[in-house]
Amino acid sequence: MLYVGLMSGTSLDGIDAVLAEVSGKPPDVRAAVVHFLTVPYSSEQRARLRAMMEGAGAADLCRLNFDLGVWFAEATLRLLQEAGVEPRDIAAIGSHGQTVWHEPPGTRSGGTLQIGEAAVVAERVGRPVVSDFRARDVAAGGQGAPLVPLVDVWLFTHPTRRRAIQNIGGIANVTYLPAGEFAGSIVGFDTGPGIAVVDAVVELVTRGAQSFDRDGALGARGRVRDDVLQEFLADEYFSVTPPKSTGRERFGSAYARRLAERAGALGAGPEDCVATATALTARSIAKAYRDFLAPRGGPDECYVSGGGARNPTLVRMLQDALAPIPVRDLSALGVDPKAKEALAFAVHAHAHLHGIPGNAPEVTGAAGPRVLGKLTPA
Ligand SMILES: Nc1ncnc2c1ncn2[C@@H]1O[C@H](COP(=O)(O)OP(=O)(O)O)[C@@H](O)[C@H]1O
Ligand SMILES: [Mg+2]
Numbered sequence: 001m002l003y004v005g006l007m008s009g010t011s012l013d014g015i016d017a018v019l020a021e022v023s024g025k026p027p028d029v030r031a032a033v034v035h036f037l038t039v040p041y042s043s044e045q046r047a048r049l050r051a052m053m054e055g056a057g058a059a060d061l062c063r064l065n066f067d068l069g070v071w072f073a074e075a076t077l078r079l080l081q082e083a084g085v086e087p088r089d090i091a092a093i094g095s096h097g098q099t100v101w102h103e104p105p106g107t108r109s110g111g112t113l114q115i116g117e118a119a120v121v122a123e124r125v126g127r128p129v130v131s132d133f134r135a136r137d138v139a140a141g142g143q144g145a146p147l148v149p150l151v152d153v154w155l156f157t158h159p160t161r162r163r164a165i166q167n168i169g170g171i172a173n174v175t176y177l178p179a180g181e182f183a184g185s186i187v188g189f190d191t192g193p194g195i196a197v198v199d200a201v202v203e204l205v206t207r208g209a210q211s212f213d214r215d216g217a218l219g220a221r222g223r224v225r226d227d228v229l230q231e232f233l234a235d236e237y238f239s240v241t242p243p244k245s246t247g248r249e250r251f252g253s254a255y256a257r258r259l260a261e262r263a264g265a266l267g268a269g270p271e272d273c274v275a276t277a278t279a280l281t282a283r284s285i286a287k288a289y290r291d292f293l294a295p296r297g298g299p300d301e302c303y304v305s306g307g308g309a310r311n312p313t314l315v316r317m318l319q320d321a322l323a324p325i326p327v328r329d330l331s332a333l334g335v336d337p338k339a340k341e342a343l344a345f346a347v348h349a350h351a352h353l354h355g356i357p358g359n360a361p362e363v364t365g366a367a368g369p370r371v372l373g374k375l376t377p378a
Helices: 043-053 058-083 118-125 133-139 149-156 196-205 214-221 226-233 253-265 270-296 312-322 340-353
Strands: 002-008 014-023 030-040 090-103 111-115 129-131 163-168 171-177 187-193 301-305 327-329 374-376
Touching: 002 058, 002 340, 014 058, 014 340, 030 058, 030 149, 030 340, 043 058, 043 090, 058 090, 058 111, 058 118, 090 118, 090 133, 090 340, 111 133, 118 129, 118 374, 129 340, 149 163, 149 171, 149 187, 149 340, 163 270, 171 270, 187 196, 187 270, 196 214, 196 253, 196 270, 214 270, 214 312, 226 253, 226 270, 253 270, 270 312, 301 312, 312 327
Parallel strands: 002 090, 090 129, 163 301, 301 327
Antiparallel strands: 002 014, 014 030, 090 111, 129 374, 163 171, 171 187
């Protein structure tokens, strides 16, 4: 069956849309990317999304929810047109939406909100839409994140090799896959900052001229400030035992400003700030592997995906930090690393339609397995 997966992550770079063939039931779920595109946000669209996360009002939220639905529908129609596939040929669209607020259960009971009105997508594309995947897990006492680990188990478990499947979007998250037929409990969590802190530092030091470190060029020219790095690696998030998840609320632009200011005060130049932010992502991932994966055997190999995998400076730093564990691009496993997260939500739509639970309670902390998402009929 053909599905569409839609994703807009914390980086606010654009809408990722994937057309994928998904079939089977666990543990034999199969998924293959047929076509993929990213529709970048305009600076106006990005400013509206950002304003939302910084507490814009109800009227703005309402308007953006519907406008985003239109943008998701347009991305879907373009994807299908490029692929030469008619809407009627797809089973459903799995739409993650855009997280505007995410508050895992803690002192409060927790909440999460993804927008991009599914009714608008269903109306304009004419196919069923499964959306709002995180809410049910949070309602069951879970973190609502990450939701990709179970999909990773289905798609990437190897008979003899232990794998770390590492996505580096705005936030970075890992799934650890022990070798062989999957038994035992799944380990997956957000390791901490991904590329969003690097993006924000780049924006600060270039005074808005650049929104990300293209090809890792700035970071490659800078020198990592080890003193600042150690200070920021002491952040309590890194020592919290999983399950755990995080977001822009913690590792967002305020955090990036603190890092750039601290490094600047110690004499770091703009490129040193970018290099230090990049190293923080690499080193916090390596620390998470040492503290939480090594005691379970630890990975034989690591596969990276997400926009962070397109930053060669970050990938090189991660290779250094994880050596001798080889770090490879997820394309080595036949999946376009840019399409990975969107693909996971195409698989989640398939799971929903077949009544298959999509969360891993040991990962999210939910009271039990739950069928994720809400269905809006065609
Ligand atoms: N050519 C490139 N060089 C360096 N970084 C890149 C490149 N292309 C994309 N990126 C990075 O990838 C990020 C987007 O990654 P993505 O996986 O979409 O994150 P999210 O899921 O948070 O939206 C961009 O903000 C940018 O930092
Ligand atoms: Mg993105």
